[in-house]
Amino acid sequence: xxxxxxxNSIANVNQTKTNLSLMLASxxxxxxxxxxxxxxxxxxxxxxxKQNHIANHIDKSMEPSISSSTSIVPEFPLKIGIIxxxxxxxxxxxxxxxxxxxxxxxxxxxxxxxCQEHGIEFYRHVNGLCExxxxxxxxxSSILSTEDVVRKIPFHKLKPNTILADxxxxxxxxxxxxxxxxxxxxxxxxTHPMFGKFSGKNSWEGLRFVYDKVRIxxxxxxxxxxxxxxxxFQDEGCQMVEMTCEEHDRYAxxxxxxxxxxxxxxxxxxxxxxxxxxxxxETLMELTHTTVSHSxxxxxxxxxxxxxxxxxxxxxxxxxxxxxxxxxxxLRSTLRTQIEEKVTIDxxxxxxxxxxxxNSNNVTDLSSFSLVPKQGKQDASVELKTEVQHASV
Amino acid sequence: xxxxxxxNSIANVNQTKTNLSLMLASxxxxxxxxxxxxxxxxxxxxxxxKQNHIANHIDKSMEPSISSSTSIVPEFPLKIGIIxxxxxxxxxxxxxxxxxxxxxxxxxxxxxxxCQEHGIEFYRHVNGLCExxxxxxxxxSSILSTEDVVRKIPFHKLKPNTILADxxxxxxxxxxxxxxxxxxxxxxxxTHPMFGKFSGKNSWEGLRFVYDKVRIxxxxxxxxxxxxxxxxFQDEGCQMVEMTCEEHDRYAxxxxxxxxxxxxxxxxxxxxxxxxxxxxxETLMELTHTTVSHSxxxxxxxxxxxxxxxxxxxxxxxxxxxxxxxxxxxLRSTLRTQIEEKVTIDxxxxxxxxxxxxNSNNVTDLSSFSLVPKQGKQDASVELKTEVQHASV
Numbered sequence: 001x002x003x004x005x006x007x008n009s010i011a012n013v014n015q016t017k018t019n020l021s022l023m024l025a026s027x028x029x030x031x032x033x034x035x036x037x038x039x040x041x042x043x044x045x046x047x048x049x050k051q052n053h054i055a056n057h058i059d060k061s062m063e064p065s066i067s068s069s070t071s072i073v074p075e076f077p078l079k080i081g082i083i084x085x086x087x088x089x090x091x092x093x094x095x096x097x098x099x100x101x102x103x104x105x106x107x108x109x110x111x112x113x114x115c116q117e118h119g120i121e122f123y124r125h126v127n128g129l130c131e132x133x134x135x136x137x138x139x140x141s142s143i144l145s146t147e148d149v150v151r152k153i154p155f156h157k158l159k160p161n162t163i164l165a166d167x168x169x170x171x172x173x174x175x176x177x178x179x180x181x182x183x184x185x186x187x188x189x190x191t192h193p194m195f196g197k198f199s200g201k202n203s204w205e206g207l208r209f210v211y212d213k214v215r216i217x218x219x220x221x222x223x224x225x226x227x228x229x230x231x232x233f234q235d236e237g238c239q240m241v242e243m244t245c246e247e248h249d250r251y252a253x254x255x256x257x258x259x260x261x262x263x264x265x266x267x268x269x270x271x272x273x274x275x276x277x278x279x280x281x282e283t284l285m286e287l288t289h290t291t292v293s294h295s296x297x298x299x300x301x302x303x304x305x306x307x308x309x310x311x312x313x314x315x316x317x318x319x320x321x322x323x324x325x326x327x328x329x330x331l332r333s334t335l336r337t338q339i340e341e342k343v344t345i346d347x348x349x350x351x352x353x354x355x356x357x358x359n360s361n362n363v364t365d366l367s368s369f370s371l372v373p374k375q376g377k378q379d380a381s382v383e384l385k386t387e388v389q390h391a392s393v
Numbered sequence: 394x395x396x397x398x399x400x401n402s403i404a405n406v407n408q409t410k411t412n413l414s415l416m417l418a419s420x421x422x423x424x425x426x427x428x429x430x431x432x433x434x435x436x437x438x439x440x441x442x443k444q445n446h447i448a449n450h451i452d453k454s455m456e457p458s459i460s461s462s463t464s465i466v467p468e469f470p471l472k473i474g475i476i477x478x479x480x481x482x483x484x485x486x487x488x489x490x491x492x493x494x495x496x497x498x499x500x501x502x503x504x505x506x507x508c509q510e511h512g513i514e515f516y517r518h519v520n521g522l523c524e525x526x527x528x529x530x531x532x533x534s535s536i537l538s539t540e541d542v543v544r545k546i547p548f549h550k551l552k553p554n555t556i557l558a559d560x561x562x563x564x565x566x567x568x569x570x571x572x573x574x575x576x577x578x579x580x581x582x583x584t585h586p587m588f589g590k591f592s593g594k595n596s597w598e599g600l601r602f603v604y605d606k607v608r609i610x611x612x613x614x615x616x617x618x619x620x621x622x623x624x625x626f627q628d629e630g631c632q633m634v635e636m637t638c639e640e641h642d643r644y645a646x647x648x649x650x651x652x653x654x655x656x657x658x659x660x661x662x663x664x665x666x667x668x669x670x671x672x673x674x675e676t677l678m679e680l681t682h683t684t685v686s687h688s689x690x691x692x693x694x695x696x697x698x699x700x701x702x703x704x705x706x707x708x709x710x711x712x713x714x715x716x717x718x719x720x721x722x723x724l725r726s727t728l729r730t731q732i733e734e735k736v737t738i739d740x741x742x743x744x745x746x747x748x749x750x751x752n753s754n755n756v757t758d759l760s761s762f763s764l765v766p767k768q769g770k771q772d773a774s775v776e777l778k779t780e781v782q783h784a785s786v
Contacts, residue, residue: 192669194669194670194671195671195672199671199672199673207672208668208669208670208671210669241668241669243668243669248669251667251668251669252667252669254664254665254667255664255667255669255670255671255674256669256671256674258659258662258664258674258677259671259673259674259677261716262655262659262677263673264716265709265712265713265716266651266655266712268712268715268716269651269708269709269712271647271648271651272647274644274645274647274648275601275634275636275644276585276587276601276603276634276636276641276644276645276648276649277587277601277648278587278588278592278601278648278649278652279588279592279600280592280652280656280680280683280684281648281649281651281652283676283680284651284652284655284680287673287676287677287680290673291673300720300723303720303723303724304720304723304724304727313717313720315662316658316662316713317713317717319658319659319661319662320658320709320710320713322661323654323657323658323661324706324710327693327696327697327706330693330696330697331696331697334697
């Protein structure tokens with residue numbers, strides 16, 4: 001219902017009849033096989049095709065396997081420029097460094113100290129970062145600020161074949177934005193690592209990495225850079241899932257957004273630990289805690305920038321209503337039985353009854369559950385009997 | 394809102410003005426220290442008092458420790474008569490047998506074969522079970538059928554000092570029912586093992602066992618039986634939590650009922666595995682699966698027979714509404730910004746904009762998210778500008 005109110009409100013704000021001619025930007029995704037043998041295992045393990053989704057299986061017995069001190073120097077290290085050195089940008093930068101790539105970074109805030117400690121070249125402005133001519137520019141800004149970030153990139157400073165990649169949790173929006181802004185010739189790779197600092201703390205083994213080669217030209221340099229960038233995640237043990245941005249957004253709304261929605265609702269209820277927590281309740285509290293520890297900007301972005309999120313809210317709304325009505329129906333029929341019993345059967349101390357349910361005069365505030373009518377049971381039944389018979393006439 | 398509709402419906406069904414005199418049955422709980430030294434570790438580890446709730450801590454590193462073949466014969470084994478040999482009754486019977494107690498059982502269905510295999514004396518009727526004079530009668534029926542079960546017990550066949558115990562997930566109801574039906578002299582022990590066949594599959598270590606000695610007389614025989622029965626759970630490693638039935642029901646509604654409610658809602662949504670599940674989404678699916686694998690009778694019982702459940706539904710309802718309104722508010726203000734930008738700023742190809750949000754003419758069906766307006770951008774903006782200015786006059 002609330003969504004209809006929303007539509008009405010929007011209609012009030014905007015009483016216009018515009019006739020914009022819209023079109024969905026066409027995805028120029030290419031799925032060619034890598035030609036150049038990379039210094040990684042990507043050449044041996046072909047990445048799943050869009051048609052064959054990877055089986056949904058995570059090895060439950062996975063153990064921490066990352067040693068942060070281990071650093072492998074690849075034959076041709078990539079120069080990766082990260083825009084946005086927040087938690088997630090830093091989290092990814094560590095893996096890039098661990099695999100021996102060169103990492104540059106820029107951010108709204110000053111991360112020069114952090115970068116110095118972690119072997120990252122820090123640039124105060126995106127201009128400097130682009131002048132250093134990275135192979136891949138990885139946009140790690142929040143969903144809400146990404147358009148602004150992308151529009152400020154000085155593309156003329158980049159070398160040809162540079163790949164623009166993003167890690168947003170919404171992919172149709174990212175694809176359309178990049179297709180609109182990034183000049184022809186540059187590559188576009190949309191990705192979504194389906195994990196973060198909690199789930200990927202010890203290992204990325206078995207964690208899903210979704211990607212869509214939105215616009216990777218068939219020249220060898222861009223192709224090689226793209227495959228090499230993807231191999232970073234493959235080498236960390238990620239389950240590589242290639243799918244279109246549309247598919248991603250549909251699945252993500254059904255899974256990731258619903259998880260965030262449930263966590264935000266439970267967080268709003270201020271769930272507290274009790275002395276009698278069940279294991280499942282503790283799981284629910286933990287899930288709520290880790291999910292809402294992400295910024296509320298992420299949650300807003302998952303809703304505002306994913307076409308399918310509203311449908312999922314409506315589905316959740318209907319499911320909640322169904323479960324409630326089912327329970328309330330049971331309550332009504334139990335009370336009806338209680339009343340009918342009192343009308344048709346003579347009261348007797350030892351016959352089965354439903355006296356332990358709320359009594360009729362206390363029903364409206366539902367505060368009489370579990371009360372035992374110790375006194376006046378007989379009288380009340382007789383009185384109720386009379387009243388109900390009267391009402392049915 | 395729905396709860397108010399419910400109240401109205403009930404008011405329609407029952408237009409009576411009864412004046413039942415109700416009273417909450419007083420709990421005659423005793424918290425005496427065990428006098429007799431038991432053949433268990435209960436004598437050494439005193440059970441926590443009602444005032445000191447056990448710290449909420451489960452050892453995460455717990456390992457399976459139960460060997461089903463190990464059987465310890467206690468010095469004075471108890472004779473435990475289980476009424477209701479469903480999944481949970483069987484689950485508990487195994488532990489009683491493992492600890493060397495004598496287990497008798499009766500049930501609506503014929504479990505004679507199962508009982509023969511598991512060393513349980515099966516009785517076709519409750520009369521036979523009572524004639525065998527167990528020390529403890531443990532009621533393991535569903536919430537909905539328990540009143541009927543309790544009223545059919547032939548108490549005159551039992552020996553004095555027999556303890557009537559239950560394991561229902563709602564405790565005020567159980568306490569009031571037992572206090573009403575069980576004759577003076579017999580003991581009443583209300584318990585709730587906060588675990589089941591999933592969470593307690595490998596071990597009960599650290600799992601919570603809630604109990605309330607509702608009516609245990611101070612004579613040594615009844616006291617000893619009670620402590621010995623509790624020691625079974627203590628010896629299995631349970632966290633023993635003594636609290637009143639009222640306290641239990643308040644905490645259980647906040648934790649166990651909310652968990653079941655969320656699981657029932659998500660189950661109603663038919664959550665499905667996607668190729669891009671996050672770890673938290675998989676946790677949510679698993680939690681839903683294990684929770685709804687309990688009978689719907691249990692869920693109905695948790696709602697119908699716990700005074701505090703309705704309040705929790707209302708709280709969940711308000712939280713859902715708050716989260717939705719928060720998101721919808723953000724959507725409205727984003728759209729307002731989009732409209733204002735178009736009105737006040739001249740359109741230009743490279744300025745930051747919010748074109749990637751749904752466009753005004755497609756807003757009502759919310760299906761235009763992430764569409765890139767490739768054509769007619771300039772014209773449409775001009776048209777929109779005119780219309781909005783017109784509307785504001």
